[in-house]
Amino acid sequence: MKKLLFFIPFVVFIALGVVFYQQLGKDAExxxxxxxxxxxxxxxxxxxxSDTVVSNSAMPNEPYLLNFWATWxxxxxxxxxxxxxxxxxGVKIVGVDYKDETPAAKKWLExxxxxxxxxxxxxxxxxxxxxxxxxxxxxxxxxxxxKVLYRHQGVVDAEVWQTLKEYMQ
Amino acid sequence: xxxxxxxxxxxxxxxxxxAVFATEVLEFNSPDExxxxxxxxxxxxxxxxxxxNLEDSNAGIAIxxxxxxxxxxxxGKSNDEIVDYMVARYGEFVLYRPVHDQSTAVLWYxxxxxxLIGALIFILVVVKNKRQxxxxx
Numbered sequence: 001m002k003k004l005l006f007f008i009p010f011v012v013f014i015a016l017g018v019v020f021y022q023q024l025g026k027d028a029e030x031x032x033x034x035x036x037x038x039x040x041x042x043x044x045x046x047x048x049x050s051d052t053v054v055s056n057s058a059m060p061n062e063p064y065l066l067n068f069w070a071t072w073x074x075x076x077x078x079x080x081x082x083x084x085x086x087x088x089x090g091v092k093i094v095g096v097d098y099k100d101e102t103p104a105a106k107k108w109l110e111x112x113x114x115x116x117x118x119x120x121x122x123x124x125x126x127x128x129x130x131x132x133x134x135x136x137x138x139x140x141x142x143x144x145x146x147k148v149l150y151r152h153q154g155v156v157d158a159e160v161w162q163t164l165k166e167y168m169q
Numbered sequence: 170x171x172x173x174x175x176x177x178x179x180x181x182x183x184x185x186x187x188a189v190f191a192t193e194v195l196e197f198n199s200p201d202e203x204x205x206x207x208x209x210x211x212x213x214x215x216x217x218x219x220x221x222n223l224e225d226s227n228a229g230i231a232i233x234x235x236x237x238x239x240x241x242x243x244x245g246k247s248n249d250e251i252v253d254y255m256v257a258r259y260g261e262f263v264l265y266r267p268v269h270d271q272s273t274a275v276l277w278y279x280x281x282x283x284x285l286i287g288a289l290i291f292i293l294v295v296v297k298n299k300r301q302x303x304x305x306x
Contacts, residue, residue, distance in 0.1 A: 031216060034260035099229065125233050132258040134217040134230050 033140075033151035034132050040066075040146045041130040048097065048106065048119035056146060060117060063149075063168045064092035066140040067116070067156070068128060070100040071108045073136040079155040080112050086161065087115035091168070094118045098136050099125040141167040195239055202242050209238050209251060212266050216259045 035041075040056065047054045067083065069076040087093055095116035097105045102121055109119070122128055131140065134153065141150040141164055150167040152160055197203040207224075213234065215226035223231050223238070234255070241251045255263045267273045 029219070031219075031262055032260060034256070034258055125229075129230075129233055129237060129258060132216075132260075135228075 029153075031134070031153075033148070035140075035148045036151060038148055040140075040142055040148055041127075043120075043127050043130065045096075045120040045122055045127055048102065048121055054118075054120070058118065059094060059142070059146060060092045060144075062092060062144050064094055064117075064142055065156075065164065065168075066094050066096065066131075066142050068096045068098045068122075068131075068133055068136045068138045070098045070136045071104045072100065073098075075155050076137045077112075079137055079157065080115070082157055082161075083115040084113050086156075087117075092117050094120065096120045096122050096127060098122050098128050098133070139164070198243065205248060206239060206242055209242075209248060210235055212264070213238070213252075213255055214263045214265050216263060222265060 040059075042056060044053050044055050046052070047058065065086075069080075083093055093116050095118070097119055099122065102123070105119075105121075109116075120127070131138075132151075137155060139152045139156050140148055143149055150164065152164065154160075156164070195203075195206070197206065210223040213223045215221045215223055215228055215231040215234070217228040217230045218226050221231070223235050237254075238251055241254065246254075252264070261268060267276060269277055
């Protein structure tokens with residue numbers, strides 16, 4: 001009995017080792033979205049193309065991607081070309097120009113092409129806060145009924161799209 | 170020569186001026202509200218830079234959320250309403266003081282359980298040693 005007690009530190013060591021090993025390689029920045037499974041919040045934002053205020057009813061009637069981007073965001077220029085490819089394949093993408101200057105954003109879309117079926121202007125970042133974003137780019141999968149299905153933080157590429165695609169169905 | 174000094178002085182002034190503007194000057198209706206603001210931005214965590222609270226962080230989102238806390242206080246919202254607003258958007262993750270529920274029970278009560286176990290072992294050892302000493306005497 002007494003000898004068994006000497007093994008307590010060893011057992012604790014093994015237990016901690018297992019716990020720490022499981023944490024290895026995990027993305028410490030990853031944070032689950034509080035909105036997944038919920039209805040997208042109500043919004044009233046200016047539509048870039050028509051310069052009029054639109055609300056949730058302006059969103060596509062099919063599953064779509066909601067992509068937060070900005071001209072000041074380096075990663076956004078990285079993913080832009082890939083979003084263009086997706087749009088060509090017929091994927092509906094709604095863009096939110098997040099805390100940006102509209103003339104610069106218009107120029108950006110003219111120069112690089114516009115993958116978005118609709119671009120909403122969130123100059124003050126209020127809608128970004130309502131969606132719980134922490135920066136740009138961030139991409140949500142939203143259902144035809146306006147329910148948030150998935151959130152991805154960071155660049156969308158072919159690999160990420162494989163995951164997003166499953167939520168689009 | 171004097172002109173140079175004037176330019177130097179002006180440069181210094183512009184530097185100080187910038188520093189003054191860099192610290193946010195927020196006006197509150199009462200010292201009580203100012204105190205609530207301090208406490209809230211200290212207890213809410215920045216969702217971008219996870220080991221800082223809203224007060225310490227200079228990330229864009231932290232600045233936005235600080236402004237949000239400020240305007241909600243000015244609108245007369247209670248602390249609970251402000252915290253609920255943040256949790257609805259960013260999850261319980263934003264709370265530096267986690268809520269008491271099943272998933273956080275170990276966090277809240279684990280240390281006390283360990284302390285209790287430690288105390289029990291300590292008492293057992295002391296009692297045992299005393300018995301041993303009595304036997305030897």
